[in-house]
Amino acid sequence: ELEERLARFKGTEAALVFNSGYAANVSVIPALVGRGDTVFSDKLNHASIIDGCVLSRAEFKRYPHKDMAELERLLAVASDVSRKLIVTDSVFSMDGDIAPLPEIIELAQRYGAMVMVDDAHATGVLGNTGKGALEHFGLKANENMIQMGTLGKALGTFGAYISGSREVIDYLINKAR
DSSP states (O other): OHHHHHHHHHTSSEEEEESOHHHHHHHHHHHHOOTTOEEEEETTOOHHHHHHHHHHTSEEEEEOTTOHHHHHHHHHHTTTOSOEEEEEESBOTTTOOBOOHHHHHHHHHHHTOEEEEEOTTTTTTSSTTSOOHHHHHTOOOOTTEEEEEESSSTTOSSOEEEEEOHHHHHHHHHHOO
């Protein structure tokens, strides 16, 4: 029931609950990408994202904070890579600034990459109804996007979740550690 309610809240087909945001990031990122793939990460992303990227064994490309020109350059260079994942915090925990999600999503679509948004610091804070960064920017989730959020920050409880397409959530149920 919690997963169904989280999926409705985030505007996705399905959700999967984890015991913490750290567990979600270090489980999901290696399930989505591995050797031969490339993951692109903002240099100020949370440590749990960085750990997930390293554990994935995918080629790990970090771009300067919010530098969309450099992210595009890195994506263009990796045009022959079969699986590409852009992962970003939506609200960066140390600075409190917001990722340029419209530009990230546009670049992901242009270069055939998946997007994973860590909405831990945005859920309950950003958007008219607290749904996070996508609501803040007036964006809709799509089949190439995964959202992670925690229940332990603004929502004041324990745990975390991943929300996305039913296909991705079913895959994660079977593949994520």
